[in-house]
Amino acid sequence: MTTFKPVVLSGPSGSGKSTLLKKLMGEYQDCFAFSVSHTTRKPRPGEVNGKDYHFIDQDEMQKLITNDAFIEHACFSGNMYGTSKQAVHDVVDTGKICILDIDMQGVKSVKATDLKPRYIFIQPPSLDALEQRLRGRMTETEDSLKKRMDAAHAELQYAAEEGAYDHVIVNDDLETAYTKLKAILIEDITRYSSS
């Protein structure tokens, strides 16, 4: 079976990663998949273990963290979440193209693994435009906006370093950015479709 390198999509919050991924997965439903995350959160009605999340308890989570099983892990509202290296390998083994939507710390962690993905950075046209988009999304408080803008500075600095990413896509006009993203992935998409 043909397998594909995972694809890492990174970029400041508000740069348009989710928007681009939604378009990509809408157009090529079959081809791409996200890895299944681990969480200590209780399953909601209808959620399936191993499909929506790997539901585990605190002790198991701690063990996985100690064993360096995660690419990234974080705590939100008292629950822990993590993306394991194994979960990415599991998607690769299905023959689909695994998408990782992760931040700069996640990118640095992936670089320390044997995953060898393609690294794509989604860059906002400017910091002003980024702030406008975050405000327009109506998801942020002034405090969280400031945190995201501070983080964006660091992300842009890192992306400018030689070799940090394989591709940088400036998301100014959405259709143009999407065309660029597809151009990077089209060879794999075609191979997937003909396999």
Ligand SMILES: Nc1ncnc2c1ncn2[C@@H]1O[C@H](COP(=O)(O)OP(=O)(O)OP(=O)(O)O)[C@@H](O)[C@H]1O
């Ligand atoms: N090219 C574009 N032109 C104008 N607005 C855009 C463009 N791309 C995305 N947006 C808008 O910018 C906002 C942020 O985009 P999105 O939520 O996709 O960012 P993100 O990188 O996924 O953020 P996060 O990391 O916080 O999830 C959204 O409201 C989206 O509709």
